[in-house]
Amino acid sequence: MRAGGCGGDIVFNRLIESPRMSDLPELSYTRPRTVPEAIAALKRRGARAYAGGTDLLVAMAARRPWVGAVSELVDIKNLAAAKGISERGASLRIGALTTTAELAATRTGAALHLGASVAEGLAADGLPPADLELVAVLAERAHRRAVRP
Amino acid sequence: MKRPRSIRVRFTVNGRSETVLIAARTTLLALLRSDLRLTGTKEGCGAGDCGACTVLVDDQPTLACLVLAAEADGREVVTIETEHDARVARLRESFLAEAAFQCGYCTPGMIMAASRLPSDADRDAIRSALAGNLCRCICAR
Numbered sequence: 545m546r547a548g549g550c551g552g553d554i555v556f557n558r559l560i561e562s563p564r565m566s567d568l569p570e571l572s573y574t575r576p577r578t579v580p581e582a583i584a585a586l587k588r589r590g591a592r593a594y595a596g597g598t599d600l601l602v603a604m605a606a607r608r609p610w611v612g613a614v615s616e617l618v619d620i621k622n623l624a625a626a627k628g629i630s631e632r633g634a635s636l637r638i639g640a641l642t643t644t645a646e647l648a649a650t651r652t653g654a655a656l657h658l659g660a661s662v663a664e665g666l667a668a669d670g671l672p673p674a675d676l677e678l679v680a681v682l683a684e685r686a687h688r689r690a691v692r693p
Numbered sequence: 694m695k696r697p698r699s700i701r702v703r704f705t706v707n708g709r710s711e712t713v714l715i716a717a718r719t720t721l722l723a724l725l726r727s728d729l730r731l732t733g734t735k736e737g738c739g740a741g742d743c744g745a746c747t748v749l750v751d752d753q754p755t756l757a758c759l760v761l762a763a764e765a766d767g768r769e770v771v772t773i774e775t776e777h778d779a780r781v782a783r784l785r786e787s788f789l790a791e792a793a794f795q796c797g798y799c800t801p802g803m804i805m806a807a808s809r810l811p812s813d814a815d816r817d818a819i820r821s822a823l824a825g826n827l828c829r830c831i832c833a834r
Binding site: 568569570571572573575594596597598601602618619621 | 698700716717718720740741759760761763765
């Protein structure tokens with residue numbers, strides 16, 4: 545999971561291939577404070593939820609087809625309802641705004657982190673949902689192993 | 694209602710208050726480098742992979758290429774140019790004293806990311822904190 549010394553090749557390739565963020569389309573930006581406000585904003589045409597920015601901003605700058613036409617970013621980072629991790633027995637509730645670092649810091653997080661990283665990689669490669677389910681199953685198994693007394 | 698595409702952002706950068714009017718699509722990195730001429734923060738991959746653009750937003754190491762400048766509103770941003778942040782300043786001096794770089798492009802990001810490590814961090818913790826900072830010329834490992 546570490547970059548180590550050989551990450552140079554990744555950067556080199558990215559320098560050639562990656563879009564510049566200055567290529568982002570014209571946008572408006574809203575920052576709802578409550579869930580109902582966020583839902584109302586997201587009903588607007590061209591609106592898209594914005595949290596981590598990884599993937600979304602990069603894909604928008606690259607005009608990736610899956611993003612569609614986005615004209616408004618609805619910043620949901622401040623919604624307290626979607627934050628936090630709570631653990632109960634063998635199950636874990638992870639708020640949608642939880643960062644990987646926050647997750648990795650929990651007892652079972654390290655195992656889940658691995659599964660999530662793999663899932664993210666597969667999603668980025670455009671693999672079908674069936675494969676993502678498989679990864680979810682593997683992550684769940686890893687989680688069970690981690691919480692076993 | 695037509696929502697604004699230009700946004701007024703008020704924030705402090707390296708202890709100084711700034712108010713700027715920017716397009717909503719402007720990234721924090723573009724604001725720092727192009728508008729405020731704080732070019733110590735580097736753009737490497739521009740896609741959140743390399744860590745060269747790491748700055749502190751409310752004390753949290755953050756990739757400036759992956760956040761919108763609009764999000765900095767009301768927050769405190771610290772960059773490699775800071776004259777007030779003692780932890781950044783000390784690391785900067787140490788990097789210089791040890792000549793801990795080759796081309797130096799990744800150095801600002803490494804310093805900013807490392808600046809929030811606890812003072813008793815061991816080698817593993819340091820490696821882990823810097824895992825997201827890639828060194829193109831393979832000087833730093």
